[in-house]
Amino acid sequence: MQSSLLFPQKCKKIGLVLFIPFLVLGIMNLFYEFQFRWLDLPVHLPLKDITTDYNLTNELAGIGILLSLLMIAFSKETKEDEFIVQVRLESLQWAVYVNYALLAICILFVNGTMFFQVIIYNMYTVLIFFILRFNFILYKTSRSASS
Amino acid sequence: MKNTIKIQRAINNITQEELAKLVGVSRQTINTIESGKYLPSTLLALKLATVLHITVEALFMLEKQDWEGIN
Numbered sequence: 139m140q141s142s143l144l145f146p147q148k149c150k151k152i153g154l155v156l157f158i159p160f161l162v163l164g165i166m167n168l169f170y171e172f173q174f175r176w177l178d179l180p181v182h183l184p185l186k187d188i189t190t191d192y193n194l195t196n197e198l199a200g201i202g203i204l205l206s207l208l209m210i211a212f213s214k215e216t217k218e219d220e221f222i223v224q225v226r227l228e229s230l231q232w233a234v235y236v237n238y239a240l241l242a243i244c245i246l247f248v249n250g251t252m253f254f255q256v257i258i259y260n261m262y263t264v265l266i267f268f269i270l271r272f273n274f275i276l277y278k279t280s281r282s283a284s285s
Numbered sequence: 286m287k288n289t290i291k292i293q294r295a296i297n298n299i300t301q302e303e304l305a306k307l308v309g310v311s312r313q314t315i316n317t318i319e320s321g322k323y324l325p326s327t328l329l330a331l332k333l334a335t336v337l338h339i340t341v342e343a344l345f346m347l348e349k350q351d352w353e354g355i356n
Contacts, residue, residue: 217311220326221318276313283301283316 145213153209160202167196168258174198200261207265215276225275233268288345290319293337308332 166172177194215222237260244256294304301315308315308329317323318333325333334341 217314219310219314220329221310221314221323224323279313279317279322282320283313 143212144218145209147214147216149209150213153206153211153213156202157206157210160199160206163195164199164203167199203262204265207262207269211265211269211272221279222276225279226272229268229272229275232271233264236267237264286324286345286351287321287348288318289339290315290333290337290344293339293344297337304333304336307336 163172173193173195177198178191179194180189181192182189240263241256241260244253244260248256290304294301299307301312301319305312305315309332310329314323314325318325318329330341330345334344337344
């Protein structure tokens with residue numbers, strides 16, 4: 139992956155700091171229907187000819203989680219060399235295989251509203267699998283280099 | 286493919302860290318090349334050969350299994 143397509147190195151830390159609050163907000167919104175009142179947006183429904191409030195908390199949480207995961211996943215490493223580029227590409231391929239293998243299993247065994255939840259998680263799991271695999275390989279090679 | 290980086294490092298009396306700095310990569314990269322887990326690009330192979338004062342052919346050697354699968 140060309141280093142020009144990567145975020146600057148400091149974005150990894152920013153992504154890690156942002157991920158936790160957005161994840162908590164997402165969980166609170168999904169399971170406890172928590173909403174920020176200041177994110178209410180008046181929407182006009184032309185068929186019923188009424189104006190109602192639409193809350194944007196879940197959109198904020200979704201975009202926040204997505205951006206923070208992208209920053210963690212695609213920020214430059216301290217020494218961004220060709221080995222790191224190869225590990226990044228292999229990890230991305232591995233993550234896509236694992237993600238869609240799990241999705242295929244869920245398509246077969248999960249139905250109804252539970253499947254809707256699976257789809258929500260699946261939007262993010264490809265990035266999470268990538269981050270875990272990429273950092274695990276880097277950790278493993280740095281350990282073997284130290285010993 | 287096998288390599289003689291470890292031997293050449295010993296001859297030139299330089300550490301993995303120093304070699305990494307000379308060719309502009311991380312120590313992990315040198316370590317994975319040395320152990321045969323990662324094959325460097327042509328550019329990096331040429332850089333390694335240059336700083337170790339040796340030819341690329343003397344630094345990296347093909348093995349029998351590298352020819353397997355070719356008709």
